[in-house]
Amino acid sequence: MVSRVAENRRKILNAARELVLEGGFAAAQMSAVAVRAGVATGSLYRYFKSKDELCRQVFREVSSREMNLLANIAEKQGSATERLIEVADNFAGRAVRGRRLAFALLNEPVDVALAEERRRFRRTHASIFQGLIEEGIANGEFDNVDAEITAACIAGAIPTALVGPLAPDSDVLDARGDEVVKSLVNFVLKSVGAKQQLNQSTPQAKPHQTTVQ
Amino acid sequence: MVSRVAENRRKILNAARELVLEGGFAAAQMSAVAVRAGVATGSLYRYFKSKDELCRQVFREVSSREMNLLANIAEKQGSATERLIEVADNFAGRAVRGRRLAFALLNEPVDVALAEERRRFRRTHASIFQGLIEEGIANGEFDNVDAEITAACIAGAIPTALVGPLAPDSDVLDARGDEVVKSLVNFVLKSVGAKQQLNQSTPQAKPHQTTVQ
DNA sequence: CCGAAAAGTGAATACAAATTCACATCACCC
């Protein structure tokens, strides 16, 4: 029956996603996925051509949720500055609160196939930022920076500063997470020459759109 | 004889380094290193406990050269702004001109051991930037930004924008490399609130200290 | 109910590297 097939596919993807959430892509071994999904290892190959394909699928599912969130914010009403703040704040804030997921998506050592997927993910981030920057430049909110490069920089800076090699270690992020996020938003604002800055001692302008699952 | 031992160690390290320069750490397989060095695979283990140790050693040798270069610039005479420009310009410029090495050091998918080594490398970058930023803030050249976070962002932004997922592909960098580097330097200056900006249409303020090997 | 096709199984296999090791060779000292 076609529905059972779809259901199994889901079970497998969910199992893989859970493992990734818990231990990164390193934890998503085929045998582990099979056990978690309650199927035989061989069955995985009825649904996915290879491990790479399965992992890519998981990556896309998880990352597209994140991307859509940010893309939606970028399309809301409001000044470019306001939306840039909210995008950056959500990007950084979600990463801080969902550190394990952020690590898996952005920084975990992965193989070539997933590195490619990650590349796309970053490119999408960058293009969201780029759109906002161009808009802000056009209407005079921002300085006339190189939007493409600046966007690429921002898309690289936030993850690296947060979950990357340079990250304050986890305990610090637990304690000072909000502060770090605020510094990051200010970094972004400064880099585009926005007039407005976040006040370091008050909460951010807008609440987060969603919470981390 | 002790000198032959030292010489062999060198031969092996050089072979490994050459392979990394040519094809990244993925190309540095033990058998390939052995062939290139003109020794048997077994001999590698007389000199290095494991592949990880060999690769780490190679990483350190190559990266420390880069780090020292930047650290020396940061310690030179001049305003914080001047030195920040020169550090950023050299960092980005060397990466553009030595793209394969930059890729291996900064972006290639690698295993956990090398990822750790890379973490140190980035941390060192960040601390160089952090020192300059703090100095610049102290004497009023820069705005009062969060030096730690800003430094971490810059250290992450430049590599990602250049050789990472977002990079214009290699051809573009060949053609527009200088322009991209200039945009990056301006990004850095903006992010710290420096008064001075690089002129987009003239060459950078200072010549590079060295050329890529 | 039957039979063919699809789906499920998991032990066996494939695979790609790193690593080992039993043996050969060398350097050096008596």
Next chain:
DNA sequence: GGGTGATGTGAATTTGTATTCACTTTTCGG
């Protein structure tokens, strides 16, 4: 020159997973 320990060798082994496949079970139209 002979003995001894260090060094060199590379084929064989190990290792850790992904992948396969001969077989069983299920599904479903006729």
